[in-house]
Amino acid sequence: MQLGINPYAAPVCGRALPPDVPAARGKFVYLFHLMEKLRRAHNCVLMKPSRVALGRWIATLWLALPLAVLPGAGAAEPSAADAAAPQSHGAVHITRAELLSVPGMGYSAPPRRSEDAGLPSDGWQAVSLPRTAGRELVPTSAGGVRTVTDWYRIDLSGSAPSAQPRLLYLPRWKTLGRIAVYGDGVLLYQSQGSAVHNGYNHPLLLPLNAAAHTPSPSTVLIRVDRLRSSGSGFSTVWVGDQDSLRWRYQGRQLLQVLLPFMGSAAFLAVGVFAFAVWLVKRRESLYLLFFAISAAAFLRTLHYFVTGDHLLMSDEWFEWITVASLLWLIIFIHLFLQRLHQQPSPWLTRSSVGLALASSIATLPHASAAVPSLYLFTPLLNLAVLPIAMLIFAVNLRKALRSKFPEGRLVAGWAVLALAFTSYDGLLQNNLVSPESVYTSPYAIISLFFIFSYIMFQRYTGAFAEVARLNKGLAERLRAREAELEQSYQRLRVIENEQMLGAERRRLMQDMHDGLGSSLISAIRSVEQGAMTDTEISGVLKGCMDDLKLAIDSMESVDADLLLLLATLRFRLAPRIESAGLALRWDVQSVPALPWLDPGSALHILRIMQECVANVLRHTRATIIRFSTATEGQGVCVMIEDNGAGFAVEEALRQSGRGLRNQQRRALAIGGTVRWESGSDGTRFTLWLPLHHGSGIEKSMSPA
Numbered sequence: 001m002q003l004g005i006n007p008y009a010a011p012v013c014g015r016a017l018p019p020d021v022p023a024a025r026g027k028f029v030y031l032f033h034l035m036e037k038l039r040r041a042h043n044c045v046l047m048k049p050s051r052v053a054l055g056r057w058i059a060t061l062w063l064a065l066p067l068a069v070l071p072g073a074g075a076a077e078p079s080a081a082d083a084a085a086p087q088s089h090g091a092v093h094i095t096r097a098e099l100l101s102v103p104g105m106g107y108s109a110p111p112r113r114s115e116d117a118g119l120p121s122d123g124w125q126a127v128s129l130p131r132t133a134g135r136e137l138v139p140t141s142a143g144g145v146r147t148v149t150d151w152y153r154i155d156l157s158g159s160a161p162s163a164q165p166r167l168l169y170l171p172r173w174k175t176l177g178r179i180a181v182y183g184d185g186v187l188l189y190q191s192q193g194s195a196v197h198n199g200y201n202h203p204l205l206l207p208l209n210a211a212a213h214t215p216s217p218s219t220v221l222i223r224v225d226r227l228r229s230s231g232s233g234f235s236t237v238w239v240g241d242q243d244s245l246r247w248r249y250q251g252r253q254l255l256q257v258l259l260p261f262m263g264s265a266a267f268l269a270v271g272v273f274a275f276a277v278w279l280v281k282r283r284e285s286l287y288l289l290f291f292a293i294s295a296a297a298f299l300r301t302l303h304y305f306v307t308g309d310h311l312l313m314s315d316e317w318f319e320w321i322t323v324a325s326l327l328w329l330i331i332f333i334h335l336f337l338q339r340l341h342q343q344p345s346p347w348l349t350r351s352s353v354g355l356a357l358a359s360s361i362a363t364l365p366h367a368s369a370a371v372p373s374l375y376l377f378t379p380l381l382n383l384a385v386l387p388i389a390m391l392i393f394a395v396n397l398r399k400a401l402r403s404k405f406p407e408g409r410l411v412a413g414w415a416v417l418a419l420a421f422t423s424y425d426g427l428l429q430n431n432l433v434s435p436e437s438v439y440t441s442p443y444a445i446i447s448l449f450f451i452f453s454y455i456m457f458q459r460y461t462g463a464f465a466e467v468a469r470l471n472k473g474l475a476e477r478l479r480a481r482e483a484e485l486e487q488s489y490q491r492l493r494v495i496e497n498e499q500m501l502g503a504e505r506r507r508l509m510q511d512m513h514d515g516l517g518s519s520l521i522s523a524i525r526s527v528e529q530g531a532m533t534d535t536e537i538s539g540v541l542k543g544c545m546d547d548l549k550l551a552i553d554s555m556e557s558v559d560a561d562l563l564l565l566l567a568t569l570r571f572r573l574a575p576r577i578e579s580a581g582l583a584l585r586w587d588v589q590s591v592p593a594l595p596w597l598d599p600g601s602a603l604h605i606l607r608i609m610q611e612c613v614a615n616v617l618r619h620t621r622a623t624i625i626r627f628s629t630a631t632e633g634q635g636v637c638v639m640i641e642d643n644g645a646g647f648a649v650e651e652a653l654r655q656s657g658r659g660l661r662n663q664q665r666r667a668l669a670i671g672g673t674v675r676w677e678s679g680s681d682g683t684r685f686t687l688w689l690p691l692h693h694g695s696g697i698e699k700s701m702s703p704a
Contacts, residue, residue, distance in 0.1 A: 090164075091240030091248075098124040098153040099131070106145045107195060107225055110180035112187050114221050119151060132431035135231025135379065146228040147177070154237060157218040164241035166216040170204040171252055172435045174233040177226030183208050183217030196315040199307040201256050201439065205249040208239070233435030252438075260442030261305040267449040268298040274456065286459065289336045290452055296329035297445045304442055316365035323381050324360045330389045331356055333448075337396040337411055340455075341403035345395055352392060379430050386426070390419060407455045414451055418444040504599065520544055546572060546610065562594055562636060562689070565602050566627065569609050577625060580617050582642075585626035591636040596671075596693040604666040605638075605687070608674065611659050612640050612685045620644025620683065635672070635690045646678035 100123055111117050159166075173179055178198060180190040189206045191198055209216045220239075226232050238245055271294025278287035303322050311318055331352050338344045363381070393415035400412040421440040427433045523532070523540040532540070549572050566588055577584050594601075616625055622644030630637045653660055660676075667674045672689045 091238055091244035094154055094237035095129050097127055097129055099127045100124050100151040102149045104147045110190050110223055114182045114185045129236040130435050131234045133232045134431055148226055148228045150224040152222040154220040166208045167245050168206055168208050169238040169245045169249055171235040174200040174435055175226040176230035180223040182221040184219055194315050201304050203249055203252045231431045233431045235436045255438050257305045260301055263446035264298045264301040267294045286339055289332055293332045296325045296332055299325035300329055301442050301445055320363055320365055327356045327385055334392045340405050340407050341400045343399040348395055382426055410451055562591055569606055573613055583624045587628040589629050591629050591631055592691055601670045604670050608663050608666050608687055611663050616642045635688050638687045641684045643682040646680055646683050649676045649678050
């Protein structure tokens with residue numbers, strides 16, 4: 001029975017569709033006529049773009065959308081208007097039955113044989129299948145539990161013998177109660193467990209005879225013991241062999257049970273992963289909301305695939321979880337949408353959360369005497385939630401459309417479809433549409449899972465893109481900063497070079513003025529006064545030449561190598577030493593490098609060595625001069641020894657010997673020390689130089 005409505009004869013925009021469309025015999029034929037109806041409605045809107053025409057088209061799409069999403073839901077079996085007749089592949093579709101309703105008080109166990117029930121022979125009514133009985137939204141209070149036992153009698157006496165065992169397939173029976181099936185008066189099957197969560201969403205497939213070529217029952221009795229206020233829905237019946245019914249049963253089991261379970265379980269698994277991410281990144285509240293939505297969605301869809309045989313709690317608590325999770329699911333989606341479009345509604349959030357808390361507390365099992373059995377009021381509560389959901393989603397849809405976040409628009413658009421699916425399921429739950437339809441709310445949850453997964457994927461990849469963009473900007477700023485630093489470094493290097501060149505020029509000028517200039521002036525005055533012989537003048541000029549050469553040598557880079565500097569000194573002074581009749585002994589050993597050795601320091605060392613050699617040539621009458629090096633403590637030593645007549649060191653220093661004082665000052669300028677050890681067998685001069693300079697060492701000094 002289709003409630004007296006032919007979906008193919010409804011007028012659309014004043015023009016009736018053909019009323020003689022044959023009954024759909026497969027899902028493709030049914031879907032074709034459904035699409036044809038939507039196409040004609042759309043054409044009416046194009047021809048008459050009035051508000052009424054547009055409203056009719058939207059209403060048609062609204063009502064047809066759940067069936068269009070799942071075309072196999074209403075088309076897996078032929079229409080109930082078809083007469084019972086043998087179908088292809090040996091299946092018989094039963095669309096007529098006889099019904100006997102027996103009122104009672106309380107549930108009763110099914111008898112082992114139908115004769116024990118004492119059924120009368122008269123009072124049976126012919127009914128069309130599928131059949132629905134309306135339920136009471138607000139059950140009337142009365143003493144005891146009022147029940148009705150519906151007996152459906154199906155005549156199979158005209159069925160042809162089968163070479164295979166015959167099966168009975170019942171797509172759906174839905175009520176608050178239990179079912180039992182009899183074949184020729186013998187109990188073949190009875191439901192177990194809870195009378196509330198009784199597997200109403202699970203199709204029923206059971207054998208009528210034990211083996212092939214055995215007689216199948218000629219009469220089948222189906223007993224449905226239910227609450228009188230709960231209403232009922234009873235689909236058409238199929239009888240046939242396994243090959244003809246297995247694909248129908250498996251297809252409906254997939255649509256009604258397996259897909260909702262797999263979708264909600266996958267949603268919850270991804271939600272747990274999101275919760276783990278949130279534990280690490282507490283500032284990303286979207287991950288926590290994603291987990292909350294997945295958990296609420298899983299709890300909400302439990303009743304679609306969990307039967308009373310597997311419940312770990314009472315019916316009241318399970319129904320409370322089912323009802324409460326719906327409202328909290330809507331609130332979590334509302335918070336998720338607010339997080340996306342960044343336009344919060346504090347008044348709506350506070351009021352909806354307060355309503356959810358009050359509703360959850362008020363409907364706690366055994367908490368209020370006004371709610372004796374929550375599952376009797378579930379349809380009313382679901383209808384009460386619908387306007388709240390419409391308000392929440394309407395507000396978020398308006399804000400999402402005004403925002404710049406496409407994800408918010410996507411979820412808000414899903415909310416419109418979810419409301420359509422929920423409205424359709426409300427009609428199915430209250431037996432206002434054919435019980436052979438499929439609940440569409442689980443598929444709204446599955447679509448929400450894909451949408452949220454897409455959003456999380458976009459945010460995940462977007463985070464990487466944002467990091468890449470920030471890194472690129474940081475790299476550009478770093479390159480700009482490096483360029484600025486390079487320019488600053490170049491300017492500083494130019495300034496340092498200019499300062500170094502200026503300091504070197506001043507040093508050379510001062511050294512040549514105090515050394516070479518002073519010697520030349522003394523020689524000129526002596527020549528003018530005739531106080532010097534030619535030999536003496538030649539010696540003075542040679543000394544001036546040595547000063548000039550050493551000043552030039554000090555400008556060469558020695559790379560902190562003291563031995564290279566001493567080799568330069570030997571090259572310049574060896575001819576003068578040998579011409580004076582002295583034997584040169586060179587016992588220089590390898591010593592550590594001096595990192596602080598620069599041209600200024602090198603000139604100080606050369607002047608100290610030059611002054612020492614000049615004193616040996618001038619005053620000692622030595623025949624041998626010996627150069628040697630050694631490592632001493634945190635420094636190195638350069639020693640010059642001769643075998644000439646010694647001198648009194650303390651007396652010479654006390655008399656302010658100009659040459660000795662200059663040696664001391666130059667050694668102090670480079671952080672070193674000088675000392676003399678003199679006796680009758682000769683004099684040893686030692687210059688100690690540190691391996692590393694202290695910060696307070698002054699490297700330039702004007703000689704006296």
